[in-house]
Amino acid sequence: MRPTSGSVKFLAVVVALYILLALYDFVLFQNVLYKFTELFFKVAPILVLVFVVMSLLNLYLQPGTVKKMLGTRAGPKGWAVAMIGGVLSAGPIYMWYPLLEDLKEKGMKDSLAAAFLCARAIKIPLLPMMIYYFGWTFTATLCISILIFSVIGGIIVEQLVKSE
Amino acid sequence: MDHKKIRSSLKRTGKSFAQTMPILFGVLLLVSMVLVLVPTSFYGKVFTGNEVLDPLIGAALGSIAAGNPITSYIIGGELIEEGVSLLAVVAFIVAWASVGLIHIPAEGLILGRRFALVRNGVCFLSAIAIAIIVSLVVELV
Secondary structure, three states: OOOOHHHHHHHHHHHHHHHHHHHOOHHHHHHHHHHHHHHEEEEEHHHHHHHHHHHHHHHHHHHHHHHHHHHHHHHHHHHHHHHHHHHHHHHHHHHHHHHHHHHHHHHOHHOOOHEEEEEHHOHHHHHHHHHHHHHHHHHHHHHHHHHHHHHHHHHHHHHHHHOO | OOOHHHHHHHHHHHHHHHHHHHHHHHHHHHHHHHHOOOOOOHHHHHOOOHHHHHHHHHHHHHHOOOOHHHHHHHHHHHHHHHOHHHHHHHHHHHHHHHHOHHHHHHHHHHHHHHHHHEEEHHHHHHHHHHHHHHHHHHHOO
């Protein structure tokens, strides 16, 4: 991905939206800005975690290893790694895009990147809360279904992206 | 440990981060806006009671919603108490965590546009399929 062009344009569009909001309703703009600050400090530790994970992967994982484990010849182990990674990844989904980009550049296939993102619907720290609200049967069925559909979804994504 | 190797790894990660930072900031700004402009009370008002339409509405709402998934559980619990079907609530919760309409531009820029569109589309449909399975199992047990 190039640093300029798309990414900066995207940020510029969002900043323009903020300027419009400030002109339209300054109090609302202040509330949104306050929320942004709050959110930023909440996700900052996750950003640090992603940075550390990425640095360690850059240090120890060679592209050949990633290709072998998560590439076109990835077996059940590769799927397990992607899904467990997805389940364990904390914080907002977008914080993990840079890591996936890095892994994809090293040879990770699209199906496993998609499985990682789909499996994120399972949140281990929140499971007690889910059991409290919806019960054991619900929670167990939901988690198993999400894992199965992460594999199915991953395969479909791979096929559709490939067919471009 | 080879210091040169560590420095090179940190440099590579830093470069990758610097490239994606404008996108991550953009998404954070967008998410903050959605969190303030769309109050949680909004979610309960859009369900119709229709068994076919409500799961679609649930998945669509979950896809545009932003924030911690714990919020989706709380809203989901309240929606069930208000009489919204379990099918719709499950679709809402699953889509909340796996589909991100406001993240698609960022996902597209970082992981590829086609990948982002297909991945979100597949996860949207999966949310509805998972909702059907979970509702059937909960009803049977």
